Amino acid sequence: MKILVARLNHETNTFSPIATPLKSFGDDGPLYGIDAYKASKNTRTGIAAFIDVLEQAGHEVVVACTATANPSGTVCAKAYTHLCDTIVAAAKGCDAVALDLHGAMVAENSPDGEGDLLERVRAALPHAPIAVALDLHGKITEKLIKNSDIVISFKTYPHVDMYETGAHAGRLLVDMISGRIKPKLAWRRLPLILNTLCSRTDIGPMHEAVELARAAEAQGMLGVSVLAGFSLADIEAPCISVVGVSDNDPQAAEEVVQRIAEFVWSKRKDFIYKSEPLEVSIARAKELAAQPGEGPVLLLDHGDNCMSGGTCDDMNVLHEALKQGLEDIVVGPICDPQAVDQLIKAGLNAKVTLAVGDKVPLTQLGVTNPPRPLTGIVSGISDGQYIVSGPTYTGQRIHMGRTVCLQLPQAKVMITETPQEHWDLGIFSHIGIDAPKHRFILLKSRMYCRPVFVPISKALVECDGGGVTGADHTRFPYTKLKRPVYPFDLNTEWA
Incomplete structure (x- = not known):
């Protein structure tokens, strides 16, 4: 069959x-075809x-585009x-669809x-498996469920199972096309906004919920996903959801998602x-x-995390560290194209005093920090490129x-032209910093840095x-959020 694929x-x-x-959506926009x-x-x-899965099964793959942007x-x-x-235009003449999506996109x-x-894809291909x-x-919505046949999400945070998730969904699609399974979806969305720091899957209630999902799959469900939602979106329901995929057994899917949802609500x-x-x-x-x-103390500035839409130029944590006399600090990247340009013009070994960071006002939060000067020596200049060694985005x-x-005197400050996550020690070593x-x-990070930086x-x-x-x-001025919702409304009920 001819199968549409897109990211x-x-x-x-x-x-x-x-x-x-x-x-x-890319290094310089999306890629096509x-x-x-x-x-x-x-x-x-x-x-x-x-x-990989679709080609190995003998199908023709039509890639519409790959378009990925950092959170913003x-x-x-x-x-x-x-x-x-x-994506819709590429669907013409296709027999099935496989989409690599995020799930928390909001457009104007x-x-x-x-x-x-x-x-739109379902309207273009009303009978095609999706x-x-x-x-x-x-964050799961009724439209997403109504217009999909198979829905599978990551089970790890930090996310290290992107490929495995695609392979899982792809195998189910192949089985559906061949007639070996008849997927049936069930879902529950709870009136519960999670803090992203509490959605890590190695410990805590999210770990327990994901383990329940894995157990249900081991007992015969085609797929079970626990999706934390995304709390920093001002939409009706940026909430946690549970999705189940059964093999032609709607009741079984309903029972599984209800049981896991009840567990989540109890926790x-x-x-x-609490910060x-x-x-x-x-x-x-x-x-x-x-x-x-042995090893450094890791400071995670999760309030300015680029992989959740942070500006990467908030300097409060660094200035508080300097104020309290911390020494031998490595910090970065700070996103400040203006400072980068000034420092490159000054040249290597130049002593410079200039304002770094705090140049992007957080207008919706009513926060504007005046830029504060730093004095130091330009000790390194690079093109800002390195290759990730893993475990996330290996080889990219x-x-x-x-x-x-x-x-x-107290710190090495790495400054870049773009906001960046800490996928790898290469983020520092490429410019000669042995972190x-x-x-x-x-680090301006919340979770993705942990597989690499926590062990050291x-x-x-x-x-x-x-x-x-x-x-x-x-602190966030929600206007579209459907109330009541926990924890804003502590007496919120759900059944």
Whole structure:
């Protein structure tokens, strides 16, 4: 059969000031057709798994596009419409569909980016089987369920099973096409907004819920997914959901998702994260550094996490660390193209005083920090490229834009032209910084850095500098959220 495959990924933080035009969806915009196919092959992604599974089963794969943007603000209408039009146009003449989506896309012209796309695909191919692979932080809607036959999401956070998720959904699609299974979907969405820090799958209630999903699959369900939702989207229901796929047994699917949803609801208090004051976090980090043990203390500025839409230029955590006398700090990347340009013009070994960071106002939160000067020596300049060694996005080349290291008396500050996540130690080593040898490592990250940076550290301290990805949801001006919802409304009921 001829099967349409496409990747369209964006986690939309509607409170983020970072624009999301078409060029954001790739190093320089999306890739289409054969270029998208070649770029997707041999990567640890859902679309790569779709291609592998479908081709191995003897089907013809038609890749419409691969379009992935870092989390940021609401997707511009023109970009969203163009990408949906591209996918729908490529559907002509196809017999089935496999889509690698995120699940938390919000566009200027669509509060339900994935649901509206799937509705159009279903209208174009009313009888074609449709399989969807989603991020664990997808938010499920009625449109998404109504217009899909197979829905499978990641089971890990940090996400290291993107390929496995695509392979799972792809195998079910192959079995559906061949008539070996008849998938039936069931879902529950709870009035519960999770804090993303409480959606990690190695410990806590999310781990327990995912284990229940795995057990249900081992007992015969075709697929069971627990999706945390995405709390930083101002939409009707950015909430946690459970989705089940049975083999022609709607009642079994309903029973499984109900049981897991009831478990999640019983643990709702454990899904709430309480940030401590920043000055307390830094003081605690200073104490931990003085204790016996090998390796640096890891400081995670989760309030300015680029993989949730952060600007990567909030400087509160660094300045508090400097104020409290922390020394031998590695920090970065700070996204400040203006500072990068000034430092490159100054040249290597130049002593420079300039304002770094705090240049993007968080207008929706009413936060504007005046830029504060740093004085240091330009100790490194690079093109900002490195290749990820794993475990996430293994083999992918990262393009950070021009990158500079500014050596302060107390810290090495790495400054880039674009916001970046910490996929690999290469983010620092490519510019000559041996991060594990320093006393503190300050990262603008929440979770993705952990598989790489936690093993080399002797302690970890989560810091909330007050950025646009912070854990205190009461700071965010929700206007579209359907109430009551827990934890805003502690007496919320669900049955």
